[in-house]
Amino acid sequence: MDAKLKYKAKKIKIVFFDIDDTLRTSKTGFIPATIPTVFKQLREKGILTGIASGRGIFGVVPEIRELKPDFFVTLNGAYIEDKKGQVIYQHQIEKLDVEEYVSWTKEEGIEYGLVGSHDAKLSTRTELISEAIDPIYPNLDVDPDFHEKADIYQMWTFEEKGDDLHLPESLSDKLRMVRWHEHSSDIVPISG
Template identity: 50%
Template sequence: MKDLLNKAKQTKIIFFDIDDTLRVKNTGYMPDSIPRVFELLRKKGILTGIATGRNFYGVLPEIKALNPDFFVTANGAYVIDSSDQLIYNNPLPKSTVASILSWLKNCDSDYVFYGSDNVVASSWNEVVAQAISPIYGELSVNPDYHDIHDIYQVLSLSDHDDQLVLPDELVNKVRQVRWHPHSSDIVPIAGSKADGVSRVLKQLGLSPENVMNFGDELNDLELFEFGGISVAMKVSHPAILASADYVTDSVENDGIEKALKTLALI
């Protein structure tokens, strides 16, 4: 613990996942300790950021109300600061989106588009609703949304999502990150929260050792391996628990506040 406390002294910015980290995904519960934590960090001069698989449209009002300094969204593909200034923008090429949709249609899979300011489904049914409703509610439906909008991420949606295998034409362009039994994020091959966070650090003149991050799911893995200190929530994916420098309590039990107190940051 002494080594970890010494390492924590280098922390200048902390990134937080949203679902099951800042708030409970299925209920929307966010403890009163979260706004308090953000205010205490601000008073200590420690910057804060959101690092999420959601696009900016999906960052909830209560999360924006925390006034974080940066938003790393769509798994690192769209990054802005608190003044809405664009830091990084990496939509999927149109040809890649077309190939993804062709593959998913051939696999009898529905899909969801992440634009910069909207989330749109190819159709709305029970399988799609089970995965998406706890996060976004019911989505508008437009299977051709990609024709006139930039797409930062595509989600596959089906009751056989675990059987989907990328075709050869896509394996060097995108990768799958499963986040739900019925769904996977389909993101650029080099895209990740770590990539988006690195763009913020470059702008600030900071190094990975200056970062702390909190998360719980597989799309946090690259960020956990990126550097600095990684804190896993108690109920996290086994790979995240194995990669974490420290494991804290659950959202409901003020895990973030407890970790930051233990690490002497608040």
């Protein structure tokens, strides 16, 4: 390592890790035995650690929690907790935008999911939805009206339209689609 890179490395204060297919294989749940050692060595050097994931805090598996990271940046940055469970930041999607999104999915003939800070619900349960979501959140309940009971931080599409699907203009200046599965996209705030 050259001197310039060593100098930059000494300035590192925090390191963030994604969960799926970074720390943990999403299909099998395998976590390399070296991962806890990496977290321990970073702590010994005084470097903070964080998890940064599209998953909700409720979807962070026990093996990742056991690594004792200092921060959990979840729902693509919309909900952040420290290691003590204290909320550091939260950014909900406006209720009217959620309602418009739900109406749009019905017009498009696609299904959806709604994600709160500590729970998520599906509009229905189909094989296509199960294939996409169960590896991340097994056995989610169906509640198409979840947004009437909880603040929503993120939403999902479930469809076969792929990259041909686009949000309506009335939502595309506030929300964006991030494809994470062949049959699903995260719907997140543009500012997120």
